[in-house]
Amino acid sequence: MSARVLLVDDDESFRLILQKALVADSFVVSMLASGAEISTRLKSVPPDILVMSSDLPGVPGIEVCREVRLNPLLSRLPIILLVPGGGEELHLAALAAGADDCLVKPITPVELAIRVKNLLRRVNPALLDHMLKVGDLTLDREAHRVHRQRREVKLGPKEFKLLEFLMRTPGRVYSRTELKASIWGDDTTVDERAIDVHIARLRKVINLGKADEVIRTVRGAGYALGDF
Template sequence: MSARVLLVDDDESLRVVLQKAFETEGFRVSHLMNGAAIEERLRTAGADVLVLSSDLPGLSGLDVCRTVRLDPVLSRLPIVLLVPSGEGQLRLTGLAAGADDCLVKPFSPIEVVVRVKNLLRRMNPALLDHMLKVGDLTLDREAHRVHRQKREVKLGPKEFKLLEFLMRSPGKVYSRSELKASLWGDDATVDERAIDVHIGRLRKGISLGKADKVIRTVRGAGYSLGDF
């Protein structure tokens, strides 16, 4: 199952940008506009991490942090608090209230995603086991989705499996026989030259219509995914 993010902020434009950034990295995102229904949503729908603004209308993000930390069911939920520009002191207040991390606006959406990933690696690393990332390429094994430069890449099943194999060891050169084994096992009826066909399709898919050398041909040796 992909990691679930509950995103709470009354700024719709920020929610949209953050949701896109999280979904590009394979997260599933739900959102709320205020803090009043957070605890109920967490209990009914669940979440693996809570990302919320400190200055929510009604129940503030700080109050939500304190409430969650006192709840025996939710107390271990990772929380990232978003603090308004010019309110840097609130960062310390947020940490004291129970947030695991705080970011002061403005920030880049990808920074929020990175902070969340770092939290999950420490607190629940199994949630990220299905994700592979090399440079601007992201592959989600469970959702069977690939993104590059925040754009989804459509691949056939063989090309997906081939990319997954290459992404496990970026920079390593694999022979055609090794790549063939990754796709068909010991099937002797498959010609190794079939790998060239699938590499060509994979290149076309992940290049986004541009000429690049993400997948490198090494003469006499095989193929390698660039290690960026």
């Protein structure tokens, strides 16, 4: 699995501990420190699930939750809120604001990883399904194998992740920024132009020497897994 998690908390050490557990379960994790940054991030690179503390600086997590539920484009985004211990009223307020799940701090990293998987399994099981199929292209997440027209295609780790991301939503156009975030997360040392290099490598292998391009370029917008 490589579902994308946006993790928001103002305690850096706490964030890093939770990130480590989620990455160990093969999630792609992006992190923010305040509620004020969430809205912009959700618009630019929507995650598959949002995990945030209720008491964030800037905009509280509960308020962010309400705003998300009012946005038609994000209303179905799975949300887990982390609330301080002993705050029963806050726990109820989090659920009333539209949170799908609520965890009381302190929490164990393992429990959070389990809750994230359980919630995704309930609302979007395809993200956890180990097999993806688009046209004559199949990808096995668990075995890390790709086949096209029953022929195995050998891919490097970055190309594999890139293809997996595109196969989740065939036909949708993704910008270089979105594709970069899907593979490298918040790593600012990677140039977005690196995506062009990986796309070129990926195309060369999965096109099987044919003229048809499985991955199409949309000028000024980005790349998409085309209909084939």
